[in-house]
Amino acid sequence: MNLKTLSAFIVLAEELHFGRAAHQCGISQPAMSRLLSELEADLGVKLLNRTSREVSLTSAGRGFLDSARKAVAYADMAVRAARAGAVDGIDSLTVGMVIGTEQPSVGVLIAKFKQAHPETRVALRRIDERDIGAALTDGEIDAAIAWTVAIPTGLHRRPLGTVPMAVMVQAGHPLEQKEAVSWADLEGYPIILPDRDRQPIIYDHYKRYTAEAGFEPAIAVDVSTMADALAMVAGGVGVGNAPVVPGLSYPGVSILRQEPLFEFSYELTWAHTVPAVESLLELC
Numbered sequence: 001m002n003l004k005t006l007s008a009f010i011v012l013a014e015e016l017h018f019g020r021a022a023h024q025c026g027i028s029q030p031a032m033s034r035l036l037s038e039l040e041a042d043l044g045v046k047l048l049n050r051t052s053r054e055v056s057l058t059s060a061g062r063g064f065l066d067s068a069r070k071a072v073a074y075a076d077m078a079v080r081a082a083r084a085g086a087v088d089g090i091d092s093l094t095v096g097m098v099i100g101t102e103q104p105s106v107g108v109l110i111a112k113f114k115q116a117h118p119e120t121r122v123a124l125r126r127i128d129e130r131d132i133g134a135a136l137t138d139g140e141i142d143a144a145i146a147w148t149v150a151i152p153t154g155l156h157r158r159p160l161g162t163v164p165m166a167v168m169v170q171a172g173h174p175l176e177q178k179e180a181v182s183w184a185d186l187e188g189y190p191i192i193l194p195d196r197d198r199q200p201i202i203y204d205h206y207k208r209y210t211a212e213a214g215f216e217p218a219i220a221v222d223v224s225t226m227a228d229a230l231a232m233v234a235g236g237v238g239v240g241n242a243p244v245v246p247g248l249s250y251p252g253v254s255i256l257r258q259e260p261l262f263e264f265s266y267e268l269t270w271a272h273t274v275p276a277v278e279s280l281l282e283l284c
Contacts, residue, residue: 105161160267168256171254
């Protein structure tokens with residue numbers, strides 16, 4: 001068994017078609033069949049069910065597929081690390097960030113990671129709620145920072161913190177006069193919310209809370225980042241309502257306390273425990 005065999009099996013397991021898999025791997029269909037037979041003989045288990053009509057993974061095949069992906073990912077990482085001269089063996093870390101999770105504690109975690117791995121390239125990528133599971137499983141990102149309510153089942157997770165909901169208004173807004181703002185106080189004001197298509201869970205949670213307060217929010221604009229939301233509030237487009245770390249300031253924006261207190265929890269989540277993720281977990 002070698003990496004070439006594992007890579008070919010991964011393609012076959014994803015395609016579930018010998019002809020297409022063989023074409024992708026640049027080998028003949030009979031060669032692909034022999035490769036699978038030899039792999040099954042080495043392992044002593046059946047990986048695929050094959051009939052004249054369909055190809056499907058066995059339970060052993062599904063389990064082996066996950067391990068094969070990890071093995072190939074580790075090998076690829078080792079090669080890239082060697083070429084990049086990363087002495088710790090970790091050449092890159094890609095973290096997906098859901099809107100609003102750009103919290104100071106996340107910055108502290110990344111700073112610790114860079115101190116531990118100064119040669120490693122770190123990339124932060126904007127990610128939608130609906131894409132978290134697929135992006136992690138497919139290896140597009142190594143880990144994600146997401147709100148607890150938005151993390152799909154089946155992923156690993158580690159709590160990072162909680163952030164209180166706050167109301168964001170343009171400086172001079174009438175709500176500035178209130179000591180604390182309730183859900184009901186927001187009725188009648190245009191509201192700035194995350195894009196429903198990209199962040200449906202956060203959006204639907206918000207709609208549920210306003211419904212409990214007895215009103216339907218008037219959505220002024222959909223945003224994709226906290227920077228968008230703050231800019232729209234500062235410009236007077238509408239009122240923002242979002243998890244905001246205490247002490248945050250932004251020109252032209254007043255951040256008001258919301259009552260009753262409501263907090264959002266956010267977590268580190270991952271699918272594959274690759275070395276970069278292992279290091280993050282140690283630093284959490």
